[in-house]
Amino acid sequence: MSDVLAPGRSGGVSALYAGNARAVVARNLAATKTSNWTVVLSGFFEPVFYLFAMGVGLGTYVGDVTLPSGLHVEYAAYIAPGLLAVSAMNGAVYDSTWNVFFKMRFARLYEAMLATSLGPLDVAFGEISYALLRGAVYATGFLTVMQVMGLNLSWTAVLALPAVVLVAFGFASFGMAITSLMKTFQQMDWINIVLLPMFLLSATFFPISVYPAPLQWLIQAMPLWHAVELVRGLTTGDLPPSTWWHVVYFVAMIGIGLTVTTRRLRALFLA
Amino acid sequence: MVAARGLTKRFGDFVAVDGIDFEVAPGESFGLLGPNGAGKSTTMRMVGAVSARSGGDLTVLGLDPDDHGPRIRAQLGVVPQEDNLDGELTARGNLVTYGRYFGIPRSVCAQRATELLEFAQLSERADAKVDELSGGMKRRLTIARALVNEPRLLMLDEPTTGLDPQARHILWDRLFRLKEQGTTLVVTTHFMDEAEQLCERLVVVDHGQIMAEGSPAELIRRYSSREVAELRFGTDRNEAAARVLAEVGDRLEILPDRVLVYASDGEAILEQVAARGLRPTTSLVRRSSLEDVFLRLTGRSLIE
Numbered sequence: 001m002s003d004v005l006a007p008g009r010s011g012g013v014s015a016l017y018a019g020n021a022r023a024v025v026a027r028n029l030a031a032t033k034t035s036n037w038t039v040v041l042s043g044f045f046e047p048v049f050y051l052f053a054m055g056v057g058l059g060t061y062v063g064d065v066t067l068p069s070g071l072h073v074e075y076a077a078y079i080a081p082g083l084l085a086v087s088a089m090n091g092a093v094y095d096s097t098w099n100v101f102f103k104m105r106f107a108r109l110y111e112a113m114l115a116t117s118l119g120p121l122d123v124a125f126g127e128i129s130y131a132l133l134r135g136a137v138y139a140t141g142f143l144t145v146m147q148v149m150g151l152n153l154s155w156t157a158v159l160a161l162p163a164v165v166l167v168a169f170g171f172a173s174f175g176m177a178i179t180s181l182m183k184t185f186q187q188m189d190w191i192n193i194v195l196l197p198m199f200l201l202s203a204t205f206f207p208i209s210v211y212p213a214p215l216q217w218l219i220q221a222m223p224l225w226h227a228v229e230l231v232r233g234l235t236t237g238d239l240p241p242s243t244w245w246h247v248v249y250f251v252a253m254i255g256i257g258l259t260v261t262t263r264r265l266r267a268l269f270l271a
Numbered sequence: 272m273v274a275a276r277g278l279t280k281r282f283g284d285f286v287a288v289d290g291i292d293f294e295v296a297p298g299e300s301f302g303l304l305g306p307n308g309a310g311k312s313t314t315m316r317m318v319g320a321v322s323a324r325s326g327g328d329l330t331v332l333g334l335d336p337d338d339h340g341p342r343i344r345a346q347l348g349v350v351p352q353e354d355n356l357d358g359e360l361t362a363r364g365n366l367v368t369y370g371r372y373f374g375i376p377r378s379v380c381a382q383r384a385t386e387l388l389e390f391a392q393l394s395e396r397a398d399a400k401v402d403e404l405s406g407g408m409k410r411r412l413t414i415a416r417a418l419v420n421e422p423r424l425l426m427l428d429e430p431t432t433g434l435d436p437q438a439r440h441i442l443w444d445r446l447f448r449l450k451e452q453g454t455t456l457v458v459t460t461h462f463m464d465e466a467e468q469l470c471e472r473l474v475v476v477d478h479g480q481i482m483a484e485g486s487p488a489e490l491i492r493r494y495s496s497r498e499v500a501e502l503r504f505g506t507d508r509n510e511a512a513a514r515v516l517a518e519v520g521d522r523l524e525i526l527p528d529r530v531l532v533y534a535s536d537g538e539a540i541l542e543q544v545a546a547r548g549l550r551p552t553t554s555l556v557r558r559s560s561l562e563d564v565f566l567r568l569t570g571r572s573l574i575e
Binding site: 018020034117119 | 339420
């Protein structure tokens with residue numbers, strides 16, 4: 001056996017990526033099986049409980065909601081897609097922020113991974129893929145619940161599944177970019193400060209037409225509003241041509257998130 | 272396997288590794304001996320292709336780590352100073368998953384995991400989670416993990432720091448077996464007994480620079496005498512006693528708690544000490560060790 005390796009291609013992305021992100025996904029699946037399957041269960045039930053409490057319970061008093069197109073839908077059918085979008089956001093953000101932050105700073109898991117042939121991009125893609133996989137499983141469960149309750153009003157509800165994965169991808173790549181810039185737990189708290197008002201105000205529970213115009217513009221700049229509108233359009237079948245803008249918004253979010261994440265990982269791990 | 276020329280690492284104004292030269296030959300076990308903060312771990316990280324150098328030349332397995340990080344790392348086994356096992360997985364899960372990071376097929380990983388658990392004497396704890404293992408077991412699992420890709424070069428950073436004597440001996444035995452099988456080892460340590468046990472050749476490092484290089488026996492021959500008489504006179508009387516002993520032996524070292532007299536014959540020194548009317552509270556004669564080499568080279572002890 002020779003004691004030197006033949007030189008091959010070098011530089012560029014090959015120093016960051018070994019094309020083996022699936023090993024990182026497999027690790028997370030093994031860890032889920034061994035240690036934290038209860039967390040996975042709770043992630044499924046959270047939006048279901050919200051749906052029963054607000055949609056069924058509160059909905060009895062609220063009555064129907066009128067969509068911008070003039071379509072009337074019962075309250076549960078109005079908020080169910082909103083809850084689906086929110087749970088996609090929460091799951092993706094949790095996986096790409098707290099989870100990644102913990103693994104990076106405390107469990108030193110990435111240090112172990114990066115001592116192998118894996119590169120930082122394998123780790124980033126692997127973590128994001130796992131977050132999406134988990135999000136897709138939750139979304140399938142929740143859409144099934146909606147179907148059983150008669151809340152999917154159009155065949156386009158099937159497309160809500162890929163839409164949710166797109167939304168989760170956007171939040172996960174953006175979340176990871178933000179996490180790679182954070183150094184302390186105190187900074188991580190800022191993430192919650194942004195998430196909570198977005199959750200409460202982004203047309204999740206009621207149309208944003210109740211707000212004055214400037215506040216509406218602000219909300220329309222936020223990603224959750226686009227997510228809610230996109231998913232709601234698909235489950236109710238109320239799909240104006242402007243729906244495509246929501247898709248474009250998330251594609252852009254993914255692009256920016258991945259670019260920043262790659263740059264930061266290079267600086268963090270190969271310095 | 273490894274060649275470094277003027278290897279340098281700076282963190283801002285701080286120079287952690289200051290232009291060191293060394294080479295590691297195939298099948299050799301090579302050591303970096305030095306106190307904490309000498310730059311040993313930083314050197315290991317550069318050789319391990321996880322930290323870019325600030326200056327100098329470095330090739331690992333004939334390649335430059337700046338350009339070929341993943342390909343080099345595929346051939347390395349790394350045992351870091353602090354265990355970074357995956358706490359959410361079992362002992363076996365750690366080995367299989369780590370093998371998968373190298374892109375090794377799952378069935379091969381599973382078979383190697385069984386063999387390596389045997390090697391690490393952990394077969395009975397294969398399904399235990401990492402947190403349920405003792406410090407020595409975790410360390411052995413970390414070494415087993417580093418072998419899952421059948422590395423050409425095994426790098427161990429302070430392999431036995433923090434372990435009790437029994438656990439250290441089990442670990443040394445395992446490493447000695449690897450050495451016998453022809454695995455190339457690079458070890459850092461601040462324990463001279465470990466360096467003597469594991470390293471055929473070593474460099475003594477201090478403040479990011481290499482102070483000396485050679486086999487443990489060579490270094491002792493070159494920088495120390497054959498034997499050492501350790502004399503304790505009591506904290507305030509060591510200095511005074513040392514003045515009386517100025518002419519005795521080849522060389523004296525005065526430490527806060529004891530006086531070391533270097534000579535080829537330690538027993539003869541004890542007789543000369545008694546002849547001068549000194550009565551040390553305790554005295555012992557021992558062979559010179561790498562600790563004495565380090566003291567000679569730097570004027571300081573390895574472990575303060």
